[in-house]
Amino acid sequence: MDAIRIYGGNCLKGQTTIQGSKNASLPILAATLLIDGICEIENCPEISDVFHMQRLLESLGCKVKREETRIRVDTTCLSGCDMPSDSVGVMRSSVMLLGALLARLGKVCMEYPGGCVIGARPIDLHLRSLRKMGVAIEENENGFCAETTGLTGADLTLPFVSVGVTENLILAAVLADGVTTIEPVAREPEIRALCDFLSRAGARIEGSGTKRLVIHGVEKLTPVRFCVPADRIVAGTYLCACMCAGGQVFLKDAPVNDMESVLSQAVAMGAAIGYEPDGIVVTGKDHESTGDIITTGCYPAFPTDMQSPFMVVMALSGRGGRIEEKVFENRFRIVPELQRMGADITVHGNTAYVAGASRLRGAIVQAQELRGGAALVIAALAADGTSIVTNRHFIDRGYEDIVLSLRDLGADIELA
Ligand code: EPZ
Numbered sequence: 001m002d003a004i005r006i007y008g009g010n011c012l013k014g015q016t017t018i019q020g021s022k023n024a025s026l027p028i029l030a031a032t033l034l035i036d037g038i039c040e041i042e043n044c045p046e047i048s049d050v051f052h053m054q055r056l057l058e059s060l061g062c063k064v065k066r067e068e069t070r071i072r073v074d075t076t077c078l079s080g081c082d083m084p085s086d087s088v089g090v091m092r093s094s095v096m097l098l099g100a101l102l103a104r105l106g107k108v109c110m111e112y113p114g115g116c117v118i119g120a121r122p123i124d125l126h127l128r129s130l131r132k133m134g135v136a137i138e139e140n141e142n143g144f145c146a147e148t149t150g151l152t153g154a155d156l157t158l159p160f161v162s163v164g165v166t167e168n169l170i171l172a173a174v175l176a177d178g179v180t181t182i183e184p185v186a187r188e189p190e191i192r193a194l195c196d197f198l199s200r201a202g203a204r205i206e207g208s209g210t211k212r213l214v215i216h217g218v219e220k221l222t223p224v225r226f227c228v229p230a231d232r233i234v235a236g237t238y239l240c241a242c243m244c245a246g247g248q249v250f251l252k253d254a255p256v257n258d259m260e261s262v263l264s265q266a267v268a269m270g271a272a273i274g275y276e277p278d279g280i281v282v283t284g285k286d287h288e289s290t291g292d293i294i295t296t297g298c299y300p301a302f303p304t305d306m307q308s309p310f311m312v313v314m315a316l317s318g319r320g321g322r323i324e325e326k327v328f329e330n331r332f333r334i335v336p337e338l339q340r341m342g343a344d345i346t347v348h349g350n351t352a353y354v355a356g357a358s359r360l361r362g363a364i365v366q367a368q369e370l371r372g373g374a375a376l377v378i379a380a381l382a383a384d385g386t387s388i389v390t391n392r393h394f395i396d397r398g399y400e401d402i403v404l405s406l407r408d409l410g411a412d413i414e415l416a
Contacts, residue, residue: 003390004403006380007412008362011247014409016238018253018279019045019400020069021231024193026093027167028228029053031194032073033060033100034175035201037223044071044228049093049397056094060101078104095123096164099171102135102148111143117368119328125165129156133172133180153178153217161186161298166213167194173215174203183212188299189258193229200224232258233305234399235280237374239263240309241406243271243284244316245381249409252279261302265310268292269317292321308334308375311354315343316382320356334372337365341383359384367391370398377402381411388416 020043030053032039044050046069054064054071061079065072094113101108113123127137127144134152138145153176156169166186173180185191187209195208201224204216235254242249243266256263256275263273266282269292274281292314296304304327314321315338325331332347339345340363344355362385367373373395380387389395392415395402406413 001390001416002392003388003416004377004392004395005414005416006362006377006383006387006389008360008380008383008385008387010245010381010410010412012242012245012249012284012381012406012409012411013247015250015252016405016409018230018235018238018251018255019047020228021045021190021193022047022049022398023163023188023231023233024190024228025050026053027096027171027190027194028197028226029057029071029073030093030096030100030167031171031198033057033062033075033078033097033104034171034198035221035223036075036078038072038074038076039223040070040072040225042070042225042227043230044069045231045400047396047398047400048393053093056097060097075104093164095126096167096171098126098130098146099168102130102146103151103172103175106149107145107147109143109145117333118331123164125158125162126168129158129165129169130172132156133169133176151176151217153180153215156180156182158182158184163188163191166191170194170198170205170213170215173217174198174205174221175219176215176217178217180215180217181212182215185211185213186298187211189229189232189255197224197226200226229258230255232262233303233371235259236262236303236306237309237371237378237399238405239266239271239282240306240313240375241378241381242282243269243313244378245411246284247410248281248283250276250279250281254279256280261300262306265292265294265302266313269310269313292317293324294321295324295326297326304328304331305371307331308372309378311335311345311352312338312375312379312382314354314356315345315358315379316360317356320354322354323352325350325352333368334375337372337376338379340365341379341387343379361385362387364388364390367394370394374399374402377406377413381406381413
């Protein structure tokens, strides 16, 4: 079955190593298309979204080989510009192949990547910005064809911050003719990792980590070997698991410097954090929450991807609190599932009001997207009795074997 069975009540103990970042691996794998030759990307997580990206690169003529967590991409025979719809549709990150393919091949046709339950996930800003860089785009009801005789640098002022748009425009600009300025840009650590990768390959990018990027187009990039940073959202997920189940866990390789807002929120809600040279020791369960308010936003604000796991912590904590979701329009789909487990949560618009000190009970609950699914697993760890979390495939998109990792930490959990 595509599900996970959890018998709640065990506290967590031991160590888990945090996997490489999904949201850094995907744009960096897309960026290899800009480089004629063989790149080696290390610490790529073994998750289905990365597998779909590998398939997309192969469908374009690249030779892609995984050796453990290293992915070798040879783009010498890059040819096609049509991607299999089953991978494009499944994974939104396919849209960031757009900038790379236009830079390398000058043409790409693809279906709209589609939305998901957390939001419509439009790509209007991607397309509008690329048009300003000399790209002609013809749209139809299913998708579009984009073509250019050569990308040209432009001064791009964006109406709001978008991670994906920032990534796509960086990939379009590094080989463009002239200088591109982009403002405001997303400042997520995954954007910094992409800029580090491209700079190592010879790109000229100024302002990495700030709100404004200046990119001087260059003639060519050269193949590099690069190690992807650890996944801050996966680290935050295991942090929440320990806070809800209780116990003490060492999160090896947790990217502490990229987790300030998450760690300070965890401490405010009762977690004890010990800092080691290669990770953090988390001690959980005495929830002292004093009625917290969590508001999600662009980095360095509290990340929207941590919103659902922290909702579970808040439901178990002393006085609960409220969560304001400012990034996506529909990211409270987990609420009815948590209510079925006994949580007392009400939603008005983009705000969830979470009553604290809930005693969660085991139930059959349905994952509907990646982070909400992980949060249901966390809730089941703390619930009385047995829970079944269905639609495990959503969780597999972003977490390497969450069942094995949690079982190794003492959870009573198995594939169902
Ligand atoms: C990235 O999605 C991440 N995905 C998301 O992580 C993350 O939640 C999100 O950034 C915000 O941090 C990857 O990196 C693969 P956005 P992205 O463009 O790029 C709107 C996970 O769980 N928008 O910053 O799609 C959009 O609808 C995933 O790992 C437009 O309106 O997010 C959203 O409301 C979930 N038009 C807002 O901008 C556009 O053309 C911010 O989205 C593009 C975006």
